[in-house]
Amino acid sequence: MLVSAKEMLTKAKAGKYAVGQFNINNLEWTKSILLTAEELKSPVILGVSEGAGKYMCGYKTVVGMVNGMLEELGITVPVALHLDHGSYEGAKACIEAGFSSIMFDGSHYPIEENVAKTKELVAVCNEKGMSIEAEVGSIGGEEDGVVGAGECADPEECKMIADLGVTMLAAGIGNIHGKYPENWAGLSFETLDAVQQLTGDMPLVLHGGTGIPEDMIKKAISLGVSKINVNTECQLSFADATRKYIEAGKDLEGKGFDPRKLLAPGAEAIKATVKEKMELFGSVGKA
Ligand code: 13P
Numbered sequence: 001m002l003v004s005a006k007e008m009l010t011k012a013k014a015g016k017y018a019v020g021q022f023n024i025n026n027l028e029w030t031k032s033i034l035l036t037a038e039e040l041k042s043p044v045i046l047g048v049s050e051g052a053g054k055y056m057c058g059y060k061t062v063v064g065m066v067n068g069m070l071e072e073l074g075i076t077v078p079v080a081l082h083l084d085h086g087s088y089e090g091a092k093a094c095i096e097a098g099f100s101s102i103m104f105d106g107s108h109y110p111i112e113e114n115v116a117k118t119k120e121l122v123a124v125c126n127e128k129g130m131s132i133e134a135e136v137g138s139i140g141g142e143e144d145g146v147v148g149a150g151e152c153a154d155p156e157e158c159k160m161i162a163d164l165g166v167t168m169l170a171a172g173i174g175n176i177h178g179k180y181p182e183n184w185a186g187l188s189f190e191t192l193d194a195v196q197q198l199t200g201d202m203p204l205v206l207h208g209g210t211g212i213p214e215d216m217i218k219k220a221i222s223l224g225v226s227k228i229n230v231n232t233e234c235q236l237s238f239a240d241a242t243r244k245y246i247e248a249g250k251d252l253e254g255k256g257f258d259p260r261k262l263l264a265p266g267a268e269a270i271k272a273t274v275k276e277k278m279e280l281f282g283s284v285g286k287a
Helices: 008-013 025-040 050-055 057-071 088-097 109-130 155-162 188-201 213-222 232-247 264-281
Strands: 020-024 043-047 079-086 101-104 131-136 141-143 146-148 168-171 202-206 225-230
Touching: 008 020, 008 101, 008 168, 008 225, 020 025, 020 079, 020 264, 025 043, 025 057, 043 050, 043 057, 050 088, 050 202, 057 079, 079 088, 079 131, 079 146, 079 155, 088 109, 101 109, 109 131, 109 155, 131 155, 146 264, 155 168, 155 188, 168 188, 188 202, 188 213, 188 225, 213 264, 225 232, 225 264
Parallel strands: 020 043, 020 225, 043 079, 079 101, 101 131, 131 168, 168 202, 202 225
Antiparallel strands: 141 146
8 A cells, every 4th residue: 555755754864864766657667666665675655757647648547557566566665656846736636646645846936835835735635644745946957848957945945845844845955857967066965954954854855866976875864865866867777778688689589579578678777776776775674
């Protein structure tokens, strides 16, 4: 059964580790992530962007697929199904469809409007026992058409949003989605420290987990980050393994064209990436 992300993140913050949010795109992604979490006895959050939700034929299809897999694969670790960078309408649709967690990304609204909309959604999520993530300071880069400049959050605004009763808070600290450019300045630990000072026990979320050096990940966790989002890195691993399979001509040997064979190396590559991240984040054995 799907669970809210609240308990797993409260434990992570107290235990100084982070739970990974891995974005899903299809059946192979979902299965690889769930099997790895189970094997490593790690809690996990499945992230669904609005674009990926549409691609998978809508939120109800996603809920059906994930719930089916939890049962049929015998998954026992805590799993949250979470809307990633949701609009106000998207958040409502996911609440209806049976997600266990949502992110409402109101970072592009003026702070007053971000506060008003977040407050309304907090009330609905509380009533349903769902977790809710809010964002202050936009995350840079582009993800499914959502473009942000990568600004650092204002710690006072973070406190204002945290005080609305959200479960976890994404604060921009110079992180961006996708690959980091050569001239990236790195994470602003000064901002992160200031945000944590003001928000206390609130689990903080680090978006743009792909390509952040290990030492920065560890330092971010030590400063209160308890959820780290990874998307692009699984896509790159999948694409790389699939390209190697095709370039080696394996799809032309015997029944190598069968999608169950053709997609297998990519699915294994996702498992390896998820395992590497769970080990780095410290969530192994914490289920
Ligand atoms: P990456 O694609 O950079 O890993 O970012 C994922 C993310 O933050 C999802 O919200």
